[in-house]
Amino acid sequence: MKITTITATPISFRLPEGKTVTMGVGSTTKRDAIIVRVQTDEGITGYGEAHPGRSPGAVTSLIHGTLAPMLAGMEATDVIGAWQRVHRMQLSSHGLGAGAALALSGIDMALWDIRGKAANMPLYELLGGTRRRMPAYAGGIALGYQPKESLAEEAQGYIGRGYKALKLRLGDSASVDAERVLHVRKVLGDGVDILTDANTAYTIADARRVLPVLADARVGWLEEPFACNDFASYRQAARITPLVPIAAGENHYTRFEFAQLLEAGAVQVWQPDLSKCGGVTEAVRIAAIASAWRIPVNPHSSATGLNHAATLHFLAATENSGYFEACVSRFNPFRDMFGSAWQVGDDGCVEPPSGPGLGVEVDESLFEKYPMVDGPGYVVKF
Numbered sequence: 001m002k003i004t005t006i007t008a009t010p011i012s013f014r015l016p017e018g019k020t021v022t023m024g025v026g027s028t029t030k031r032d033a034i035i036v037r038v039q040t041d042e043g044i045t046g047y048g049e050a051h052p053g054r055s056p057g058a059v060t061s062l063i064h065g066t067l068a069p070m071l072a073g074m075e076a077t078d079v080i081g082a083w084q085r086v087h088r089m090q091l092s093s094h095g096l097g098a099g100a101a102l103a104l105s106g107i108d109m110a111l112w113d114i115r116g117k118a119a120n121m122p123l124y125e126l127l128g129g130t131r132r133r134m135p136a137y138a139g140g141i142a143l144g145y146q147p148k149e150s151l152a153e154e155a156q157g158y159i160g161r162g163y164k165a166l167k168l169r170l171g172d173s174a175s176v177d178a179e180r181v182l183h184v185r186k187v188l189g190d191g192v193d194i195l196t197d198a199n200t201a202y203t204i205a206d207a208r209r210v211l212p213v214l215a216d217a218r219v220g221w222l223e224e225p226f227a228c229n230d231f232a233s234y235r236q237a238a239r240i241t242p243l244v245p246i247a248a249g250e251n252h253y254t255r256f257e258f259a260q261l262l263e264a265g266a267v268q269v270w271q272p273d274l275s276k277c278g279g280v281t282e283a284v285r286i287a288a289i290a291s292a293w294r295i296p297v298n299p300h301s302s303a304t305g306l307n308h309a310a311t312l313h314f315l316a317a318t319e320n321s322g323y324f325e326a327c328v329s330r331f332n333p334f335r336d337m338f339g340s341a342w343q344v345g346d347d348g349c350v351e352p353p354s355g356p357g358l359g360v361e362v363d364e365s366l367f368e369k370y371p372m373v374d375g376p377g378y379v380v381k382f
């Protein structure tokens with residue numbers, strides 16, 4: 001079974017006027033996603049999702065102009081070979097770095113969808129796992145900067161839907177962040193796992209002020225306090241308190257960058273995104289490295305049900321898996337555009353889809369409803 005064509009379709013959705021969510025990475029203006037389709041000469045078609053970075057047009061162009069011709073004609077089941085070819089040609093030399101990892105992630109995911117469809121197996125089974133209930137937290141672009149009272153109200157809404165864990169956005173200012181976390185803990189009580197994410201907006205001074213407060217509030221982790229490559233700050237932050245693990249990984253690409261996290265000894269929770277890190281193939285490798293150091297893997301999730309389904313399958317087949325990041329964004333029509341990939345139950349848990357491959361039926365006629373709006377999806381105040 002050979003790869004014949006690879007196409008990428010970028011889609012965008014503008015948030016309604018005044019409905020932005022603000023967090024450490026900026027204020028959202030739109031959601032973007034790239035749907036990758038891989039066709040084979042045996043009539044099986046696979047779909048994957050590539051993260052758009054800040055430039056959906058550029059990542060789409062990279063897939064069409066460079067990666068598709070590089071991979072056409074290869075065995076569709078040879079995910080390792082496809083990965084290696086892109087790595088040698090795009091990631092390791094004259095590379096385009098993150099852009100190539102984003103593009104490869106969508107293609108690799110589609111190849112796994114093909115493998116599952118060809119074997120008539122759901123991906124979790126193909127990866128050696130079983131269909132099981134796994135804990136989810138209310139995440140995605142939600143619980144952003146707002147008065148502490150409305151934040152607690154939003155949080156209570158997710159608890160009412162079954163979630164036992166949720167993620168608050170920090171990075172506003174150390175004092176405001178601390179006040180919000182303490183207030184939400186007071187309102188929700190002790191039975192909820194509160195996670196936090198600064199989206200790289202902290203300085204080491206901010207971390208010194210906030211981490212002791214997060215420890216008092218029994219927060220489950222502090223995610224991305226610093227830029228992805230600021231290893232010195234990560235190392236310092238890990239020494240401030242043993243009570244709050246530092247999490248990162250959504251902006252780390254391939255196992256080689258995760259190996260650097262390991263060497264820094266500063267990140268206790270790993271968060272690869274299957275639409276960014278190099279796809280399913282690479283996420284499996286990253287999880288295997290993490291397992292040897294007893295590091296839990298809590299993947300970051302992207303926009304559509306394709307990424308969410310792939311993530312659920314991956315978690316169901318991973319020994320050291322943690323939470324599924326459930327996208328509870330109010331303005332993400334891509335989450336359910338192909339039907340719901342998951343439902344949270346009263347136990348706060350989710351299951352992977354049961355159909356072959358990713359188990360997601362893609363209706364391509366829906367793409368035209370969401371024409372691409374190129375450029376970044378966040379407005380940042382400097």
Ligand SMILES: [Mg+2]
Pocket residue numbers: 197199223224250300
């Ligand atoms: Mg994050």
